[in-house]
Amino acid sequence: MDAAYNPYTPGAGKAPPALVGREEQLEEGRVVISRTARGVSADAPILYGLRGVGKTVLLKALQAQASTAGWMTVEIEGKQESTEQDLTRRRLARGLVTAARSVAPRRGRLSDAWRRALGTIGSFSLAAGATGVEVTLEVQPNEGRGDSGDPAIDLEELVSDAVPALQESHIGLAIFVDEIQDLDPATLSALISVQHRAHQNTWPFHLYGAGLPNVPAKLAEARSYAERFRFVEIGALRPEEARAAFAEPAHQEGVHYEPAALDRLVTVSGGYPYFVQVFGDQAWRAAPGPDTITAEDAAAAVTLGTSVLDDSLFHSRWNRATPAQKKLMRAMAEDPVQSQVSDLVARLRRRRPGDLSVARDELIKKGLIFAPERGVLRFTVPHMDDYIRRRPED
Numbered sequence: 195m196d197a198a199y200n201p202y203t204p205g206a207g208k209a210p211p212a213l214v215g216r217e218e219q220l221e222e223g224r225v226v227i228s229r230t231a232r233g234v235s236a237d238a239p240i241l242y243g244l245r246g247v248g249k250t251v252l253l254k255a256l257q258a259q260a261s262t263a264g265w266m267t268v269e270i271e272g273k274q275e276s277t278e279q280d281l282t283r284r285r286l287a288r289g290l291v292t293a294a295r296s297v298a299p300r301r302g303r304l305s306d307a308w309r310r311a312l313g314t315i316g317s318f319s320l321a322a323g324a325t326g327v328e329v330t331l332e333v334q335p336n337e338g339r340g341d342s343g344d345p346a347i348d349l350e351e352l353v354s355d356a357v358p359a360l361q362e363s364h365i366g367l368a369i370f371v372d373e374i375q376d377l378d379p380a381t382l383s384a385l386i387s388v389q390h391r392a393h394q395n396t397w398p399f400h401l402y403g404a405g406l407p408n409v410p411a412k413l414a415e416a417r418s419y420a421e422r423f424r425f426v427e428i429g430a431l432r433p434e435e436a437r438a439a440f441a442e443p444a445h446q447e448g449v450h451y452e453p454a455a456l457d458r459l460v461t462v463s464g465g466y467p468y469f470v471q472v473f474g475d476q477a478w479r480a481a482p483g484p485d486t487i488t489a490e491d492a493a494a495a496v497t498l499g500t501s502v503l504d505d506s507l508f509h510s511r512w513n514r515a516t517p518a519q520k521k522l523m524r525a526m527a528e529d530p531v532q533s534q535v536s537d538l539v540a541r542l543r544r545r546r547p548g549d550l551s552v553a554r555d556e557l558i559k560k561g562l563i564f565a566p567e568r569g570v571l572r573f574t575v576p577h578m579d580d581y582i583r584r585r586p587e588d
């Protein structure tokens with residue numbers, strides 16, 4: 195098939211040709227925006243789920259909705275290295291300045307509310323170490339507001355100083371945090387408490403998030419009122435949605451799948467969006483014909499796609515684990531779906547669950563596994579168990 199027209203988009207955070215199966219979340223996103231504009235309370239979602247289900251892409255789509263509605267939006271990403279607090283703060287500051295510049299009224303038409311909002315954004319940015327910012331905003335920084343260095347105080351001052359301007363313009367301010375489980379604890383806890391205040395006072399401020407399945411637990415740990423969040427689980431596509439995710443983008447280019455080809459790819463992908471894109475991409479490449487993806491092409495795509503997934507998703511994660519962690523993961527791979535810790539203890543000939551807790555905790559920290567409930571472990575990457583089973587012992 196002509197590579198120039200290949201519609202598939204394998205790759206973290208890449209907008210797919212069709213955002214299949216997320217209509218409900220997008221509709222709820224529109225509700226948040228319209229409720230906020232009317233000054234009534236609304237709950238932005240915190241998306242969570244396995245890797246490759248499309249959380250980042252959906253979070254970006256929600257951000258695009260908000261930006262289109264004229265909101266101030268800022269995106270940041272949690273990083274594994276936990277010394278990221280300063281960097282996160284700088285990114286946040288830079289994002290705020292850029293967003294403020296795009297939504298604030300023209301200079302000369304600035305109301306007092308907007309002057310105050312921009313002033314505090316300026317002082318926050320200066321304190322964060324973003325240079326040249328006060329010039330860019332053309333408003334004097336609000337010294338003593340948002341610049342103490344304590345994220346909890348500063349974010350709260352920043353948001354509360356921005357609220358009157360936002361209300362005046364009937365817009366919201368939203369911070370979108372991807373990989374929120376990896377955000378440094380001080381920033382996370384500050385964002386949660388601002389969200390909490392915003393909720394109490396019906397401020398037009400929202401924290402949107404996305405991350406791994408341990409996110410609800412992680413947020414509850416960070417602040418006791420995290421249960422206020424609207425957690426939304428993002429999962430694999432249903433079979434008919436997966437069919438659409440394969441077939442529709444091809445159809446747009448005048449290409450169709452033989453029914454057997456489509457059945458095979460839908461099954462092998464398990465409905466996981468990332469797998470859909472990888473196998474769709476490989477099927478397109480494998481097919482010699484001008485307009486049909488045959489069962490034979492699909493079979494080739496399964497082989498090629500599997501090796502692409504090994505290289506892009508599995509090898510690097512496996513290699514990040516220590517020998518003890520690999521042993522634990524191998525023991526987990528013997529179970530379908532998830533493992534009971536008590537079974538793992540027996541399988542690894544240990545005595546107590548505590549004997550596994552170092553490896554367990556580190557694998558959780560690395561984002562490779564999570565505990566869906568007490569005494570149970572599961573991989574965060576779909577099909578990681580298959581990969582481990584087909585790997586020779588090392």
Ligand SMILES: Nc1ncnc2c1ncn2[C@@H]1O[C@H](COP(=O)(O)OP(=O)(O)O)[C@@H](O)[C@H]1O
Nearest residue numbers: 205206207210214246247248249250251467468
């Ligand atoms: N709803 C969807 N339909 C089809 N493909 C999707 C969908 N959501 C995401 N994708 C594709 O899946 C892959 C993973 O998306 P991403 O948002 O990075 O997942 P996550 O953040 O959950 O790991 C990307 O290649 C993207 O193009």
Ligand SMILES: [Mg+2]
Nearest residue numbers: 206207249250
């Ligand atoms: Mg992601």
